[in-house]
Amino acid sequence: MNIKTSWKVKTAILIFGLVTISTPIFAKNWQMDKTTKDYNIQISFEKDKLNMGNQAITIGLQDLNKKLVTDAQITVEYTMPAMMGMPAMYYKTEAKLEKGQYKAILDFSMEGSWNTVVKIKRLGKLSKVNFNVDVH
Numbered sequence: 434m435n436i437k438t439s440w441k442v443k444t445a446i447l448i449f450g451l452v453t454i455s456t457p458i459f460a461k462n463w464q465m466d467k468t469t470k471d472y473n474i475q476i477s478f479e480k481d482k483l484n485m486g487n488q489a490i491t492i493g494l495q496d497l498n499k500k501l502v503t504d505a506q507i508t509v510e511y512t513m514p515a516m517m518g519m520p521a522m523y524y525k526t527e528a529k530l531e532k533g534q535y536k537a538i539l540d541f542s543m544e545g546s547w548n549t550v551v552k553i554k555r556l557g558k559l560s561k562v563n564f565n566v567d568v569h
């Protein structure tokens with residue numbers, strides 16, 4: 434191997450290495466933005482593909498002037514209707530404020546589509562965001 438080839442090989446290895454290391458940073462996670470009558474809400478999970486078991490959910494809340502809202506009480510409910518050989522499932526958890534965002538752990542006990550509702554209580558009003566989470 435002459436000096437030139439060696440340099441090319443080393444550069445190729447370096448670039449491959451950088452791309453490999455960088456990939457997780459650019460991998461898209463599950464995310465949903467929603468605007469209600471009172472809020473801009475950003476809901477996300479840490480991963481794109483969600484498996485059974487514990488999954489961390491993060492909820493960012495702003496008012497319609499894009500001002501951070503940190504005095505809300507947020508609960509997350511996730512349910513699955515009854516199926517063959519499986520009773521209806523219902524879980525509820527409270528999200529906790531951490532560094533300006535609301536966080537909770539959802540425990541998906543089964544694969545399939547979970548009907549999920551984020552309920553936001555603030556100033557005597559209730560806002561809801563409904564969505565589905567597909568668990569594989």
Ligand SMILES: [Cu+2]
Pocket residue numbers: 513514516519543544545
């Ligand atoms: Cu089920």
